[in-house]
């Protein structure tokens with residue numbers, strides 16, 4: 118039974134050792150922030166950080182992850198205060214959000230090695246696919262996150278998880294929440 122450390126906690130998966138790490142994280146550990154996109158290593162939506170490297174968890178078996186330190190999007194920052202998360206929100210570099218956890222993990226691994234990446238370095242380090250096409254904003258967000266990490270800039274904390282329908286309606290004028298006395 119493969120053992121590893123996930124988000125700082127020791128875990129042991131009572132699963133076939135050939136199970137992809139993606140499925141162990143999602144189905145056994147209930148860490149569903151890591152997304153399944155293609156399952157073939159093409160999209161990057163399943164990226165997690167393993168011993169400091171961003172890896173596609175659909176291509177890593179839990180046997181291969183034995184003894185290693187795995188960080189998922191849930192373990193990056195409990196309150197979404199990681200500079201990449203803050204900058205992604207500030208630059209509105211998210212549309213449907215499905216690709217976002219993988220991109221955030223790849224970007225945080227990049228910034229740990231290179232806090233001032235060029236556009237070309239970002240494009241090389243983050244090959245993740247985004248069907249919504251947020252790429253230009255993504256580059257701006259990652260460079261901004263680098264400035265935050267280098268303490269050249271501050272971004273106020275990103276919104277806390279969860280939002281009421283009424284608050285959402287206030288922030289998105291096109292969305293209207295029917296009142297109780299309306300059909």
Ligand code: FES
Pocket residue numbers: 152153154155156157158159160161162163164173174175176
């Ligand atoms: S689900 Fe792993 S790369 Fe697409």
Ligand code: FES
Pocket residue numbers: 210211212213214215216217246247248249250251
């Ligand atoms: S924001 Fe929709 S796939 Fe990237």
